[in-house]
Amino acid sequence: MAINTDNVKLVFGLKLKQLRLDKGLSLSELSQKSGLSLSYINEIEKGKKYPKSDKIIALAKAMDVDYDTLVSLKLSKRLEPISELLSSNILTELPLELFGIDPANLLEILSDAPTKISAFVGTLIEIARNYNMSIxxxxxxxxxxxQEMHDNYFEDxxxxxxxxxxxHDVPGLALLDEIQLAGILTNNYNYKIEDINEKANPEFASVRSLTIPGNQGHRLLINTHLSSVQRAFIYGREIGYHYLNLKNRLHTTALVEAESFEQLLNNFKASYFAxxxxxxRSLLIPKLADFLLLKTWQPEMLIAMIHDFNTTPESFFYRVSNVLPQYFGINQIYFSRFNNFAGQNLFDMTKEMHISRKHYPHTVRDEHYCRRWVALTILNDLAELxxxxxxxxxxxxxxxxxxxxxxxxxxxxxxxxxxVTTPNLNVSVSMGIFLDEQTKEKLGFxxxxxxxxxxxxxxxxxxxxxxxxxxxxAPIILQKKFKNEALRNALKRLIK
Incomplete structure (x- = not known):
């Protein structure tokens, strides 16, 4: 079991506590038998201290087990789920403090009730396996x-x-384009921008960009099918990595290469910066304010904004999701992206984000999303056009x-x-705004x-x-629900 060294103290503490309880010993009794102070043993069991060899020998003798059993990283069957959790290194790779969790407090919870916590962790692992949830x-x-915790807005x-x-002396009303961003990359950060050679590397045909670091400068390989707008975003993200001093990074737009949470977080920060x-925001906010005050639905104004800002619909909606909660008080929103091959009645939700609460729609495995959603019907409309x-x-x-x-x-x-990279593949991006009474008043159209x-x-x-x-x-899940409700009602009548 490959456990991160930071977790070895916790494993030892968990084993010690479980052995002590199995032997029916209180902390005070183990203290008397081992000659170690009660507070010191308590610190060990909470994973805060790792004893020296002479103290491990004293503990092993007090509980009538051999030294090797006590120091082994192998946990009992009851603690196997916690063992899996520690082996995955999630506790050390996930920056718990970002979620308001003190890592020390979490470890203390694990050590306080290891068997109950182990059962709970085991349940979570089982759910993750059933949904094929990888690390x-x-x-x-x-x-x-x-992102959702912060309403997808980061002032820093x-x-x-x-x-x-x-x-870079960019005037207040000016917009950066592909040429300017490429110039900053090459002149300020010593980048060399090249095309991806699909013939030499066909495996990169669907990859938008690839960064190859080097001591003499970086090479940025770009997919030749990308538009000027898409290239501009990639250049902006590369600049973001350097300007924000984000060292641990992804090197391609294929996020499957992510090896840690930090890499994904840094990729998000660099993308947000781009x-x-x-x-x-100084230009987007007044344009959005004018749009929301319109008394008629004018989609061409949204499309014009996308072109004005030299961006894509997806990047535009993501940016809108940054400012709507912060500056307009519209904070119950969701974002989704669907893929669909023209002519096929198959729709794959490939991205989602929810702000303020979990909304509809959301990802559901092995079921068919409602074909009445505009996120899906617009894809059929595009294919027909x-x-x-x-x-x-x-x-x-x-x-x-x-x-x-x-x-x-x-x-x-x-x-x-x-x-642009996959033939016959269409994409829809959607923003859903929950219509409570306050929000209805803010949408003029x-x-x-x-x-x-x-x-x-x-x-x-x-x-x-x-x-x-x-x-x-067929509504098979609904029918099963009705059947179960009928059974429960019949049981209640029988019991009465």
């Missing part, structure tokens, strides 16, 4: 939670972005959605466009009849809209 997915989930990075713009210098040679560069639509079970209402705005209203649900398998024409799967 990489755990890190992604942790990062998403970190915003300030660093503004200092950067001031240092968005902040390309889509300046492409087939008829009428597809715009960016398609934008909105929909008011009411969930049939909860009656929760959302305004959902979606963009869709083709990808909400009552425009140009925005359709639809009754929706989460998935077909859970939906009670039996006459739904878009349904593609």
């Amino acid at each position: 990489e997915k755990f890190y992604f989930s942790a990062l998403r939670t970190y 990075i915003e300030l660093e972005a503004e200092r950067f713009l001031t240092f 968005s902040a210098i390309i889509i300046r 492409k087939e008829n040679k009428l597809a715009p560069n960016i398609l934008c639509k909105a929909q008011k959605s009411t969930y049939v079970d909860s009656q929760d209402e959302y305004l959902v705005i979606s963009f869709a466009q083709p990808t 909400l009552q425009d009849s140009a925005i359709p209203h639809r009754i929706v649900n989460q998935t077909c398998e859970r939906c009670s809209l039996f006459d739904c024409k878009e349904r593609i799967a």
Whole structure:
């Protein structure tokens, strides 16, 4: 079992406490038999101290076990889940303090009730296995939670972005483009920008960029299919790594290479910095304010903003999610991204983020998302327009959605466009705004009849809209729920 050295003290303490309890000894009795102070043994059991050899011998003799048994890293079967947790090094790689957790307090909890905590940890591990959750997915989930905790807004990075713009004498109304960002990379950070050679390295055909560090300078390889807007963001992120002094980094846009939570966190910080210098908040906020005051739904204004800021729909929505909670008090929002191959009725949610609470929609495995969502219908619309040679560069639509079970209402705005690296693959990015009374007052165009209203649900398998024409799967989970409720009611009547 490969346990990080920082956790060896905890393992020893857990073993000591479990052995002491198995022997029926109190702390005071073990203190008397071993000759060690009660407070010292308590510190050992909490994983705060590791005893020297002579004290381990005294403890082993007091509990009638051999020295090797006590110092072995092998934990009992009851503590195997905690052993798995420690072996994964999550406790040492995940910066718990970012989530308001004192690592020392967590270790104390583990040592205070090891068997109960072990059972709880075992439950979590079992859930993770059932959902095929790898350590990489755990890190992604942790990062998403970190963003959501802060309403996806980080003032320290915003300030660093503004200092950067001031240092490079970028005028207040000016926008950085690909050429300027490339110049900063090559002149200030000694980068050499090249194209990815897909013939020599076909495995990089779908990778957007690849950074190769070197003592004499860095090489940045760029996918030749990328647009100027996409290249500008990559340059901005590379600058972010250096300007924010983020050493532990990813070298490609293929996030599967992530080896630690710190790498993902630093990639997020560098990406946030890129968005902040390309889509300046001082320019975005007044434009958003004007848009929200409109009395009619005008999607062309959103598309114009995307072009004005030299960005993509996804980067634009992410940037909007930074400022909406902070500057407009609209903080119950979600972001989602769906992939769909034109002509196929398969939709894959590839990214999501929720602010203030968990919203609909959210990722559901092995079920069929509601085909009434605008995030999905806009992809079908884009495929049809492409087939008829009428597809715009960016398609934008909105929909008011009411969930049939909860009656929760959302305004959902979606963009869709083709990808540049994968043929026939279309992508939609959507922002859902929960419509409470306060938020409704802030959206001037909400009552425009140009925005359709639809009754929706989460998935077909859970939906009670039996006459739904878009349904593609039977409501098996809902039917199972009804069957179980009927059984429970029958049992209650029988017992009475």
